[in-house]
Amino acid sequence: MSESFTSVETNQELRQGDIIKQNPNRKNKRAQWGFVLTADCDIAQKKSGTNYSWLEIIPAMEYLENIWCEEQLRKFSAKYSTYCLDKINSIIRKNHQKLSELSHSNLCEWLLEKSASEILNLIYPKDKKIEEKLESTLKGIELSIRPPKKNRLHTLCQCWEIVGIDKKTQESRIREYLNSSDGFPDFFVVPEIPGEDDFCFIILLRSISTTKSNLIFNSELEEKIVGQKNSFHRIGRFNDNLRYAVVQKFSFLFSRIGMPAPFEKVSGEAADILIEKIFPKEIR
Numbered sequence: 431m432s433e434s435f436t437s438v439e440t441n442q443e444l445r446q447g448d449i450i451k452q453n454p455n456r457k458n459k460r461a462q463w464g465f466v467l468t469a470d471c472d473i474a475q476k477k478s479g480t481n482y483s484w485l486e487i488i489p490a491m492e493y494l495e496n497i498w499c500e501e502q503l504r505k506f507s508a509k510y511s512t513y514c515l516d517k518i519n520s521i522i523r524k525n526h527q528k529l530s531e532l533s534h535s536n537l538c539e540w541l542l543e544k545s546a547s548e549i550l551n552l553i554y555p556k557d558k559k560i561e562e563k564l565e566s567t568l569k570g571i572e573l574s575i576r577p578p579k580k581n582r583l584h585t586l587c588q589c590w591e592i593v594g595i596d597k598k599t600q601e602s603r604i605r606e607y608l609n610s611s612d613g614f615p616d617f618f619v620v621p622e623i624p625g626e627d628d629f630c631f632i633i634l635l636r637s638i639s640t641t642k643s644n645l646i647f648n649s650e651l652e653e654k655i656v657g658q659k660n661s662f663h664r665i666g667r668f669n670d671n672l673r674y675a676v677v678q679k680f681s682f683l684f685s686r687i688g689m690p691a692p693f694e695k696v697s698g699e700a701a702d703i704l705i706e707k708i709f710p711k712e713i714r
Contacts, residue, residue: 432622438667440649445470447673449623450484450646450662457660463487463623464641464662465633465676482646485680486637487623490608490630491583498607499582503574506589510567511537517564521553538575546572566592614683618676624666635680 438448446469452462464484472478511534519531532540540549546568550560570592577585590600608619608630618633645661647653653663668676 432624434621434668434672435624435666436669438664440652442648443473444482444643444646444648444664445473445667446677447668447670448664449487449666449668450641451625451650451665452660452662453650455660462662463631463665464639465668465673467638467677467680480643481640482643483638483640485676486634486639487620487631488634489628490619490632491628493617493632493634494604495580495582499577499586502586503577503582503589506586507538507571507574508534510593511571514564514568514571517561518549518553521555525555526553537571541568541572541575615679616683618679620668620672633676635676635683 444466446466448466450464450466452458454461463486465487467483467485468478468481473482515532515534515537518537522529522531544552546565550565550568554560570589573585573592574589587597587600591597616635618635620631620633622629623631641662645658647656647658647661647663650663650665653661
């Protein structure tokens with residue numbers, strides 16, 4: 431057993447830090463995993479009623495493909511469109527005075543209709559050669575805003591290569607992101623979970639679900655005996671250090687969230703009224 435886990439007997443009650451699993455079914459093609467979030471004291475005193483709260487766990491590759499890459503591709507197009515827009519708008523001002531200059535959103539909309547090469551052939555004077563750097567960067571932006579449904583990580587790496595970011599730097603970026611402890615990340619990396627061949631999983635700190643207590647069993651055998659559909663069973667328990675670290679990051683993430691602007695405005699006005707009461711105008 432890995433150092434990340436502690437032994438748990440079948441007859442022991444569910445507690446915070448337990449890892450639960452739902453086997454593949456008609457609704458979900460792959461297994462689902464969760465980190466039990468409900469506090470031990472709430473479980474013992476039945477304060478959570480018949481519900482348990484848990485955080486979703488997914489394979490790290492799935493996280494990179496479906497969540498991280500989407501954000502990175504968006505940042506890529508925003509960053510490198512600045513260079514392209516400077517060049518393209520300069521050509522428009524010189525050769526197409528009747529056309530309006532492009533913004534980032536205009537450029538992206540155009541790239542969804544026409545390819546990078548088609549756009550440059552339309553705006554470039556016939557007697558001028560298209561700049562290679564501009565064409566390749568624009569192709570990178572085109573790739574970033576039209577990613578395939580699968581292999582998005584491969585697409586992101588292609589975009590990076592186009593603008594001259596080598597493989598070593600690409601590897602470093604991914605590694606640094608997964609290992610970063612700065613700020614308030616909304617995920618927690620765990621090297622493995624019991625019984626799974628894959629390595630490196632992500633606990634999604636924003637993905638909170640609840641499940642009825644009668645749908646979570648202490649073991650897979652117990653689950654099979656009862657024969658309950660869409661149920662979960664416990665597959666392990668994280669050690670105390672790891673579970674406390676997860677709960678701490680979860681708490682930090684949500685403790686920093688600010689209130690809506692209208693609420694903050696009203697709160698400020700209420701404070702002003704209180705000050706008026708404490709220090710009447712004639713006294714001040």
